[in-house]
Amino acid sequence: GAVVSQHPSWVICKSGTSVKIECRSLDFQATTMFWYRQFPKQSLMLMATSNEGSKATYEQGVEKDKFLINHASLTLSTLTVTSAHPEDSSFYICSAQTGGGVYEQYFGPGTRLTVT
């Protein structure tokens, strides 16, 4: 089956620093990837849609200058949390979508970000 990986699986950073999270589709090409965040005991909230070779589309209320998304290739999308603050601490999950009219999504294992 299709596998999506995320790196790192967890990261602790200091307030004011930037953190990059990678999302890779390991055995398929994904023209579209999605980024979600999840607070403890809450649901997944879609942050943005990442399209290979073009700018990401952000959901309402998500700061595009704070959450930089780059979909550089058909197998890699990155999310950079810039100038992180403690309130950015969350579980970040990506998903990658197959193409060819099937449009199935496969989710990565998530990245736990803690900002101190």
Next chain:
Amino acid sequence: SQQGEEDPQALSIQEGENATMNCSYKTSINNLQWYRQNSGRGLVHLILIRSNEREKHSGRLRVTLDTSKKSSSLLITASRAADTASYFCATATSGGYNKLIFGAGTRLAVHP
């Protein structure tokens, strides 16, 4: 933004019992999907039901979809302790790529 609500928010049952979770949504959809998430882990895709389908089965799972009521239900029969997890419905809106909007989720606890 979230599509809708899931009911109940939490469910506690004994092994062997059936568990039913409900999901409501607000807009027209292309399909509805159910996912499971163990604590602090990623999502596991359980089942997808298209807007023109009314019922779907997969092993111990049964999903129904009522587009007139904009609601779906997930039934897990003969539950096991290993079924303990959070369950989310997610809707893909009509047209274009499948942007998924997740419901609030149901936390299921199955006691041995």
